[in-house]
Amino acid sequence: MKLISKTLQIFMLCLVVTLVSCKEEYPDLEDGLYAEIVTSKDTMIAKLFYDKVPVTVANFVALAEGNHPMMGDEFKGKPYYDSLTFHRVMDKFMIQGGDHTATGGGNPGYKFTADFDASLKHDRGGLLSMANSGGFNTNGSQFFITEVPYQSLDAFDDDGELKPCDQPRVSCHSIFGELVKGIEVQDAISNVAVDPRSKKPLENVYILKVNIIRKGSAAKSFNAPKVFESELPNVEAEIKQIQDDKKGKLEQEKKERDEKMATAxxxxxxxxxxxxxxxxxxxxxxxxxxxxxxxxxxxxxxxxxxxxxxxxxxxxxxxxxxxxxxxxxxxxxxxxxxxxxxxxxxxxxxxxxxxxxxxxxxxxxxxxxxxxxxxxxxxxxxxxxxxxxxxxxxxxxxxxxxxxxxxxxx
Missing domain, CATH: 3.10.50.40 (Chitinase A; domain 3)
Structure with missing residues (x-):
């Protein structure tokens, strides 16, 4: 009888474990790729636009899961975002995190060229977007979440043309996700007391963990390290082509203006x-x-x-x-x-x-x-x-x- 009882207990334990493991996380979410951002203020969930900006999403996902092919040796094999802070918080603007130095100057050991999608605009709060130091290829691990519309950050102008992002004082940031849960958490973080000069919270607000959630076959087959390595050269080549075309167009326009000026x-x-x-x-x-x-x-x-x-x-x-x-x-x-x-x-x-x-x-x-x-x-x-x-x-x-x-x- 004791043997039967012990066997039954083991069976029941295995059944419980199986049932728990089969329980779907956030069953109300539609198919897609999501980031669960667990903070010291509460949890936010963002849907990631892997179909529109695959390289930027792959960068974020691979960092979160610790398998980014370009990350520095000190970060390899470890979830990069866990235990970092929101080091820059500006009410009625955005909250920024993803820097292991918490200074705004840190990076994960590399910088990359983000991809952009003209349909994604900084026209509302709750958008995840890449922070950078200007230009096309200064993106790393830092990201921000908007609280309000801020369309001067868009990479495209009102005519749908890519802005000259490599010029001084031109802001171009790649939107790669949007909060679908926890917008009130973003608001709570944006309202914390900060140093008036550095905009750093007086008390740290932590990113405790970033979990990647995959729903549906397309999201489950999204291999972030592979996508990053295979698609990044295409993005770099595409942006170079756009720049070359724009340069050629500007040179032609200048030539035509000069000819008009000379004749007149x-x-x-x-x-x-x-x-x-x-x-x-x-x-x-x-x-x-x-x-x-x-x-x-x-x-x-x-x-x-x-x-x-x-x-x-x-x-x-x-x-x-x-x-x-x-x-x-x-x-x-x-x-x-x-x-x-x-x-x-x-x-x-x-x-x-x-x-x-x-x-x-x-x-x-x-x-x-x-x-x-x-x-x-x-x-x-x-x-x-x-x-x-x-x-x-x-x-x-x-x-x-x-x-x-x-x-x-x-």
């Missing part, structure tokens, strides 16, 4: 030379030639007016204008400027205290309403010995200015 400048120089011969010199050295007579009305000092202007170097090259047709003619049309409604007559202040170069202030003061005139500004009435943003020192300038109207005071 050659036509304009003779006109400017003719106008210059017809000018009348004022006491200051400013020279004026009236092109279109205006009314007898003149704005009073202190009035705000609207004017059209065209600014040229003496060789006929345009350096600025608020007229669309002139900017297009010289290959200088700027769509962003147009989108901001910055073409058209410009509001200016007729006053010796206006923030303008001396010659332009004086030119405005000579104009009647409706008058259009050519002005020649010796360098001392322009930008003088210092020059300014593309205008060399000691450069004479010319302007064609048309005073449209006085802005009525409300």
């Amino acid at each position: 400048s050659a036509e304009t120089k003779s006109t400017l030379d003719e106008y210059t011969t017809k000018t009348t010199a004022l006491a200051s050295g400013l020279k004026k030639h009236v092109l279109t007579e205006g009314t007898n009305a003149k704005p009073k000092p202190g009035d705000s007016v609207r004017v059209y202007y065209e600014g040229y170097f003496t060789d006929g090259r345009l350096f600025d204008s608020d007229r669309v047709e002139i900017s297009e003619k010289y290959g200088m049309f700027n769509q962003r400027r147009a989108d901001a409604n910055q073409y058209g007559p410009t509001a200016m202040w007729v006053s010796p205290n206006a923030q303008m170069i001396p010659g332009f202030k004086e030119a405005l003061a000579t104009l009647n309403i409706g008058e259009k005139a050519f002005f020649y500004l010796p360098s001392h009435l322009a930008y003088g010995e210092r020059g300014n943003r593309g205008i060399p020192p000691n450069t004479d300038l010319t302007f064609i200015v048309e005073m449209v109207n006085v802005i009525e005071k409300k």
Whole structure:
């Protein structure tokens, strides 16, 4: 009887173990690849977008499971994220973790080029995204979870074009997952007290463990180390091709702009030379030639007016204008400027205290309403010995200015 009883106990124990092992984790989750992020504040679960950004997801999963093919020797065979902290926390922005040094400067022994998907945007809270130090290939182990939309972090612009991520002050971060459970945990972490300068929590918030959950055959067959090694070269080649194509496009656009500028400048120089011969010199050295007579009305000092202007170097090259047709003619049309409604007559202040170069202030003061005139500004009435943003020192300038109207005071 004792033997039968002992056998029954063993059978029941095995049955319990079997039943427990067969119990599905989070049965309400649909098929997919998930990261269970267990923190000292509670647990978050993120669905990972392995079908859209396989390399970035493979990097995260392989680090979490300790089998990343590129991780440093000191980390091999160990779940990388376990016992790390959220070292940078910014309320109404994001929480950042994944650095074993907790300084923001650590990495897992390598850096890689993340992949991007244009459909993934930083347009809501709860998104997992890679932290980096700028450029395409500075990703490692650090990631952040958004609390609010922050679309300046997107790798693609509004036209769906990949941004020049390798340029200074251009942010490009790869979204690779989204919280499906525990968004309130993210909020709790983002609200902890932090050092105002470093944004590091005054009391550590730990990532106790990151468990990878696979549901469905596709997720179960996702071999993170293999995917990372096989797909990373393709991502690097694709981004290089995009960069090469963009470089070629920019070079072609520059060539076309330069050709437009050269053609238009050659036509304009003779006109400017003719106008210059017809000018009348004022006491200051400013020279004026009236092109279109205006009314007898003149704005009073202190009035705000609207004017059209065209600014040229003496060789006929345009350096600025608020007229669309002139900017297009010289290959200088700027769509962003147009989108901001910055073409058209410009509001200016007729006053010796206006923030303008001396010659332009004086030119405005000579104009009647409706008058259009050519002005020649010796360098001392322009930008003088210092020059300014593309205008060399000691450069004479010319302007064609048309005073449209006085802005009525409300």
